[in-house]
Amino acid sequence: MKTILILEDNDERIAGFQKTVTELNGGFELKIWRDAHSMIAECAEFFPSAALICLDHDLNPQPGITTDPGTGFDVTKYLCDFMPVCPVLIHSSNVDRVYSMHNELRFAGWMVDRVGPLGTDWIQTTWLRRARELLAEHENTWKANLQANHVERVERMKLSLDGLGLGDALGEMLSYQSANAVRRLAENDLPAGPWFHTDDTEMAISIVAVLKSHGELNQDALARRFARRFERDPDRGYGSMTRIQLREINAGAKWRETAANAFGGQGSMGNGGAMRVAPLGAYFADDLARCADAARDSALVTHTHPEGVAGTIAVAVGAAMAWQLRAAPQIDFAQKFFAEILRLTPESKVRRGILLASQTPVEIPFPEVAKSLGNGSLVTAPDTVPFCIWMAANYPLQFVEAIGKTISVGGDCDTNAAIVGGIVALSAGRKSIPNEWLEAREAIG
Numbered sequence: 555m556k557t558i559l560i561l562e563d564n565d566e567r568i569a570g571f572q573k574t575v576t577e578l579n580g581g582f583e584l585k586i587w588r589d590a591h592s593m594i595a596e597c598a599e600f601f602p603s604a605a606l607i608c609l610d611h612d613l614n615p616q617p618g619i620t621t622d623p624g625t626g627f628d629v630t631k632y633l634c635d636f637m638p639v640c641p642v643l644i645h646s647s648n649v650d651r652v653y654s655m656h657n658e659l660r661f662a663g664w665m666v667d668r669v670g671p672l673g674t675d676w677i678q679t680t681w682l683r684r685a686r687e688l689l690a691e692h693e694n695t696w697k698a699n700l701q702a703n704h705v706e707r708v709e710r711m712k713l714s715l716d717g718l719g720l721g722d723a724l725g726e727m728l729s730y731q732s733a734n735a736v737r738r739l740a741e742n743d744l745p746a747g748p749w750f751h752t753d754d755t756e757m758a759i760s761i762v763a764v765l766k767s768h769g770e771l772n773q774d775a776l777a778r779r780f781a782r783r784f785e786r787d788p789d790r791g792y793g794s795m796t797r798i799q800l801r802e803i804n805a806g807a808k809w810r811e812t813a814a815n816a817f818g819g820q821g822s823m824g825n826g827g828a829m830r831v832a833p834l835g836a837y838f839a840d841d842l843a844r845c846a847d848a849a850r851d852s853a854l855v856t857h858t859h860p861e862g863v864a865g866t867i868a869v870a871v872g873a874a875m876a877w878q879l880r881a882a883p884q885i886d887f888a889q890k891f892f893a894e895i896l897r898l899t900p901e902s903k904v905r906r907g908i909l910l911a912s913q914t915p916v917e918i919p920f921p922e923v924a925k926s927l928g929n930g931s932l933v934t935a936p937d938t939v940p941f942c943i944w945m946a947a948n949y950p951l952q953f954v955e956a957i958g959k960t961i962s963v964g965g966d967c968d969t970n971a972a973i974v975g976g977i978v979a980l981s982a983g984r985k986s987i988p989n990e991w992l993e994a995r996e997a998i999g
């Protein structure tokens with residue numbers, strides 16, 4: 555059975571679609587939703603048989619219903635969380651929104667086209683012609699290969715991404731007066747929003763999107779998303795080598811080559827793999843070996859130097875362990891946390907730094923700890939990751955305090971706090987994140 559999924563609120567048009575679909579002669583079933591929310595709630599169960607999705611944008615409330623019916627753009631955003639299922643044909647006269655929908659879908663890899671609802675017989679003429687072509691040219695590509703508990707995994711990623719994004723935005727804002735960060739965060743003495751995030755969050759959003767839609771770390775999809783987000787919004791404080799790589803990918807280069815060629819063929823040992831990876835650790839929190847493998851894959855898209863890779867693995871495993879140990883007594887936390895990170899992080903400067911961190915007691919004043927382990931001022935993984943891991947190990951339940959202390963040691967403030975925030979959110983839990991902070995930051999998505 556093949557299904558055509560339609561979002562349309564107008565009775566006349568619905569009748570037009572019902573009549574016209576019989577002319578397609580493919581035995582197509584028609585499934586129609588009159589509002590965005592019910593389509594979002596139900597349409598995924600039709601993905602295995604979907605042959606074509608047709609979307610209107612502007613929707614009117616149905617008689618007797620007072621709730622907002624949503625829009626075709628709401629459904630579009632929902633679809634973009636999935637790998638492409640089948641072609642999409644947009645039929646709205648709201649031209650601006652048609653372009654927004656078209657761009658979003660294309661950006662997420664979907665085949666998409668549009669027809670203008672002009673005249674009285676457009677369904678029988680232009681729509682039918684284009685629908686016929688799309689059905690002939692494209693097959694259903696639905697792949698049901700998502701992980702078990704995918705929805706819970708995605709929720710965990712969002713928690714980590716919230717922590718990461720707040721650490722990033724606060725670290726960036728307070729980097730010029732980092733010495734006061736502990737007090738300012740504790741007293742909520744912070745600028746009015748919106749708080750803007752930087753490259754750390756931008757790239758983490760891409761990791762979350764790929765895991766959400768693929769259920770695994772697909773490197774090609776990740777490179778594509780990194781590059782497209784950069785193209786849309788380049789001024790997010792990306793490192794100069796990352797800018798070069800993403801620009802080349804947008805110009806058609808292969809990520810394997812751009813990543814391998816960085817820094818004269820040495821590959822990047824920057825902290826860019828580590829800064830974005832905590833949500834991946836959240837997704838694979840129940841399987842540390844898989845988590846480390848996926849973290850390595852995520853790093854290699856831009857950072858091929860063994861130090862850049864080791865830092866990425868350490869942070870991802872740290873995030874996974876933070877989740878696993880979230881209910882553990884604080885006294886056991888640091889030891890178990892370090893043990894698994896050290897077990898899975900390959901031999902490297904990063905690992906030696908983490909080993910030193912594991913032997914550095916919480917009683918040592920944290921600015922001293924940062925002096926010995928590094929605070930990211932070199933923007934390399936070995937100079938960044940060990941101190942962040944130490945902070946996450948010793949303040950697992952104190953999200954605000956951990957972020958404040960991390961920022962106060964200076965160095966690469968936004969990245970340090972993004973790493974710590976992405977990990978500690980998972981051990982401290984959602985209740986530890988101030989709601990007013992989430993409201994003050996710019997929207998993530």
Ligand SMILES: [Mg+2]
Binds near residue numbers: 968
């Ligand atoms: Mg940054």
